[in-house]
Amino acid sequence: MVAHLLSLKWRLLLNGFKRSPAQLIGMAIGLLYALGIVVLLIGALIVLRWADAEIAHTVVVLGGAAALLGWAVVPLLASAADMTLDPARFTTSAIPPRQLLTGLALAGFIGIPGLATALTALATVGTWWRSFPAVAGALLGAILGALTCIVLSKVVTTATAGLASSRRFKDVSSLVFFIPLMLMGPIIVGIVDGVRGTADYLPALARTVSWTPLGAAWSLGGDLEAGDVASAGLKLLIAVATVSGLLLCWQVLLQHALVTPPYAGGSAKKGGKRGLFDVLPGTPAGAVAARALIYWMKDPRYAGSLVVVPLFPVIFFFSGSQSGDYGMLMLLGPLTAFVMAWSICADVSYDNTAFALHLASGVRGVDDRLGRAIACLSISLPLVLLFSIGPFFFTGAWAWAPNLIGLSLGTLFTGLGLSSVISARYNIAVPLPGDSPFKKPPGNVAQTLAVQMIGMGVLVLLLLPQLALMGAQLFTGSVVPGWINLVVGPLVGIALFIVGVRLGGKWLDARGPEMFAQLSVNR
Amino acid sequence: MTEPRHEPLSQPSHTRQPAPQQSAVEPGLSADPHTDLPASALSIRGLAKRFGGKIAVDGVSLEVPVGSFYGMVGPNGAGKTTTLSMATGLLRPDFGTALVHGVDVWARPLEAKKLMGVLPDGVRLFDRLTGEQLVTYAGLLRGMDRDVVRPRVSELLAALDLEADAGSLVVDYSAGMTKKIALASALIHAPRLLVLDEPFESVDPVSAANIRGILESYVSSGGTVIVSSHVMDLVQRMCSHVAVVAAGRVLAAGSVDEVRNGSTLEERFVQLVGGGHRTEGLEWLRTF
Numbered sequence: 001m002v003a004h005l006l007s008l009k010w011r012l013l014l015n016g017f018k019r020s021p022a023q024l025i026g027m028a029i030g031l032l033y034a035l036g037i038v039v040l041l042i043g044a045l046i047v048l049r050w051a052d053a054e055i056a057h058t059v060v061v062l063g064g065a066a067a068l069l070g071w072a073v074v075p076l077l078a079s080a081a082d083m084t085l086d087p088a089r090f091t092t093s094a095i096p097p098r099q100l101l102t103g104l105a106l107a108g109f110i111g112i113p114g115l116a117t118a119l120t121a122l123a124t125v126g127t128w129w130r131s132f133p134a135v136a137g138a139l140l141g142a143i144l145g146a147l148t149c150i151v152l153s154k155v156v157t158t159a160t161a162g163l164a165s166s167r168r169f170k171d172v173s174s175l176v177f178f179i180p181l182m183l184m185g186p187i188i189v190g191i192v193d194g195v196r197g198t199a200d201y202l203p204a205l206a207r208t209v210s211w212t213p214l215g216a217a218w219s220l221g222g223d224l225e226a227g228d229v230a231s232a233g234l235k236l237l238i239a240v241a242t243v244s245g246l247l248l249c250w251q252v253l254l255q256h257a258l259v260t261p262p263y264a265g266g267s268a269k270k271g272g273k274r275g276l277f278d279v280l281p282g283t284p285a286g287a288v289a290a291r292a293l294i295y296w297m298k299d300p301r302y303a304g305s306l307v308v309v310p311l312f313p314v315i316f317f318f319s320g321s322q323s324g325d326y327g328m329l330m331l332l333g334p335l336t337a338f339v340m341a342w343s344i345c346a347d348v349s350y351d352n353t354a355f356a357l358h359l360a361s362g363v364r365g366v367d368d369r370l371g372r373a374i375a376c377l378s379i380s381l382p383l384v385l386l387f388s389i390g391p392f393f394f395t396g397a398w399a400w401a402p403n404l405i406g407l408s409l410g411t412l413f414t415g416l417g418l419s420s421v422i423s424a425r426y427n428i429a430v431p432l433p434g435d436s437p438f439k440k441p442p443g444n445v446a447q448t449l450a451v452q453m454i455g456m457g458v459l460v461l462l463l464l465p466q467l468a469l470m471g472a473q474l475f476t477g478s479v480v481p482g483w484i485n486l487v488v489g490p491l492v493g494i495a496l497f498i499v500g501v502r503l504g505g506k507w508l509d510a511r512g513p514e515m516f517a518q519l520s521v522n523r
Numbered sequence: 524m525t526e527p528r529h530e531p532l533s534q535p536s537h538t539r540q541p542a543p544q545q546s547a548v549e550p551g552l553s554a555d556p557h558t559d560l561p562a563s564a565l566s567i568r569g570l571a572k573r574f575g576g577k578i579a580v581d582g583v584s585l586e587v588p589v590g591s592f593y594g595m596v597g598p599n600g601a602g603k604t605t606t607l608s609m610a611t612g613l614l615r616p617d618f619g620t621a622l623v624h625g626v627d628v629w630a631r632p633l634e635a636k637k638l639m640g641v642l643p644d645g646v647r648l649f650d651r652l653t654g655e656q657l658v659t660y661a662g663l664l665r666g667m668d669r670d671v672v673r674p675r676v677s678e679l680l681a682a683l684d685l686e687a688d689a690g691s692l693v694v695d696y697s698a699g700m701t702k703k704i705a706l707a708s709a710l711i712h713a714p715r716l717l718v719l720d721e722p723f724e725s726v727d728p729v730s731a732a733n734i735r736g737i738l739e740s741y742v743s744s745g746g747t748v749i750v751s752s753h754v755m756d757l758v759q760r761m762c763s764h765v766a767v768v769a770a771g772r773v774l775a776a777g778s779v780d781e782v783r784n785g786s787t788l789e790e791r792f793v794q795l796v797g798g799g800h801r802t803e804g805l806e807w808l809r810t811f
Contacts, residue, residue: 282663284663354650
């Protein structure tokens with residue numbers, strides 16, 4: 001039975017490669033990326049072989065503890081738990097619990113993250129290739145540690161399966177995950193600073209952690225190298241107790257989960273609130289705008305871009321405080337305008353097959369385009385104005401204000417027009433409705449990249465006159481080009497916006513069924 | 524829409540008289556120069572579609588008379604959904620075309636779509652809207668006036684037993700409720716032709732009876748319905764006409780009595796489609 005489960009997982013992994021050449025390329029890129037990281041880590045661990053034993057011990061213990069924490073937290077936050085062998089699917093198969101448990105635990109190693117963890121853990125044997133007891137201890141520790149990673153993640157995901165299947169939790173957690181990712185730069189700098197200040201403290205921390213379930217297994221090699229057999233014995237006990245305790249927890253949770261399928265129902269709510277549909281004009285374009293605005297608020301895939309934008313000033317401000325030059329802050333406006341305008345170039349792809357309603361209702365392409373663009377505009381215009389004027393209160397370089405405000409507004413309108421054309425014609429690989437914004441999207445990633453690159457090239461071409469006006473002020477120092485940009489930018493932008501909406505509408509009218517056929521491929 | 528025809532929803536009808544009202548429903552349209560077969564609400568002409576190497580629909584032609592309740596039955600993969608998608612403007616056919624009350628779906632799509640209410644199978648809905656918002660959205664997309672949409676939405680939700688959940692997000696609905704809210708979105712503009720792909724799938728018996736009541740009164744007041752289904756019994760009881768489709772072709776079409784020709788529709792279907800060897804094999808299943 002265990003072998004069956006393992007071969008099932010292996011088969012599922014292989015079949016993942018069989019779907020389409022584009023998908024194969026996408027997976028190959030992911031695989032290369034993972035392989036690169038693993039090779040780097042293994043190399044580093046082997047180099048540690050020649051380092052001071054205390055440093056090696058500190059690195060291995062803290063790294064291992066971090067890996068364990070990662071296995072517990074990431075699947076939860078990223079809604080990316082590996083559910084290919086979801087225990088719920090074996091409910092009716094009557095597999096003995098012990099065999100199911102063993103099979104699922106071992107199957108956890110088949111897959112990119114599991115394999116990467118196992119290989120990296122085994123590389124610690126290389127680190128302790130100093131004496132026989134150390135090698136034996138490291139090998140035992142690596143096996144126990146890697147197994148603990150897998151089982152811990154299973155315990156966490158099984159325990160929170162009910163919670164994680166609720167829509168609200170998924171929506172919120174996928175957004176919360178965004179914030180540390182965006183702030184990665186400042187966080188890393190902060191940690192590096194902190195570590196630099198407290199470098200002496202780290203070995204002590206590692207010694208403490210090595211007595212906890214998080215680090216016990218990873219400490220075996222180091223302790224045996226130092227000849228501290230008593231500590232190693234105790235830590236082995238801790239590590240074994242951790243794995244068995246977790247296995248027991250998992251078994252109890254699994255048995256409970258198998259007989260209580262998750263219930264994802266909410267309470268019934270009476271109607272009467274049509275929200276934005278009562279506020280915006282009761283025309284097709286107004287209805288599309290109302291629907292799109294509701295999605296901006298309620299669909300995490302849209303809300304994701306809204307969460308990112310307020311983080312820009314934080315990052316710019318931080319990098320400014322590092323260099324002492326806050327000039328970068330002035331780029332906030334154009335950058336925000338670009339990100340917001342570009343966010344709707346996958347709008348129809350986000351609809352997925354729900355687009356059938358537009359197609360079957362015979363909505364005119366222009367109404368469809370205009371509604372979506374206006375929804376985005378009503379959110380992004382205030383944001384762009386705020387972010388293009390706000391920095392000058394801080395930097396005081398008001399001579400640049402007209403030029404940058406003009407450029408921001410021009411970018412926003414031109415970008416919206418271009419997005420309206422792109423999303424009418426090209427299907428872009430995006431996460432499916434209800435999926436996490438981070439989930440690897442199904443579909444043709446190569447085409448998506450090509451469309452995005454060419455689209456951005458066209459946007460730069462369209463913005464060339466405005467960029468030239470920026471350059472003119474930079475070289476002459478005169479304010480005149482700035483004032484020209486303040487007038488010309490929005491005017492040209494609005495003209496291009498109208499052209500984009502009309503052209504996109506025309507294309508959508510002509511090729512709606514073809515667009516829908518492309519959307520139906522990934523559902 | 525100019526003709527407010529939502530009244531029939533509120534009066535449940537138990538009788539069905541398909542033929543007699545045909546002439547009353549077609550004022551003006553018979554004078555349309557594009558109309559060559561005014562008696563057909565939907566005229567499917569030689570539709571064909573190939574997906575890669577597989578021919579999904581192989582020259583399907585059907586005439587759906589005005590005021591008929593038309594059933595389309597066939598085994599899984601027979602091409603029912605593909606045919607209906609091509610007839611409603613969702614999928615461009617390789618050959619052939621479809622006419623809705625004489626309007627060519629592929630030559631004048633916006634006009635033809637105004638006449639149709641469509642319930643496609645296997646597509647998502649805008650499910651981050653509440654049920655009420657979704658139906659309102661469908662109405663407004665059709666260019667209807669907000670004051671007309673509002674009462675129709677409440678009436679539709681009441682008729683489909685969805686009042687209690689009108690304010691819940693569609694993403695939290697059960698499969699049957701999702702089907703019903705999609706049906707409401709197809710009915711909101713009082714179309715002259717309803718094209719429903721698997722409307723009874725995963726709908727509970729009480730709601731199914733309600734939906735049947737709504738559709739029957741709609742037909743009796745002159746509307747036309749075409750449904751696809753593989754529940755033979757339901758089609759035999761409910762429909763006035765039926766087409767049997769298999770492997771992308773029409774095997775038989777006409778009034779239900781003509782097609783079943785004395786036997787039950789299910790027997791006739793199995794006879795037409797083949798594969799009715801029920802008692803052979805599986806002996807081990809009786810040995811325990």
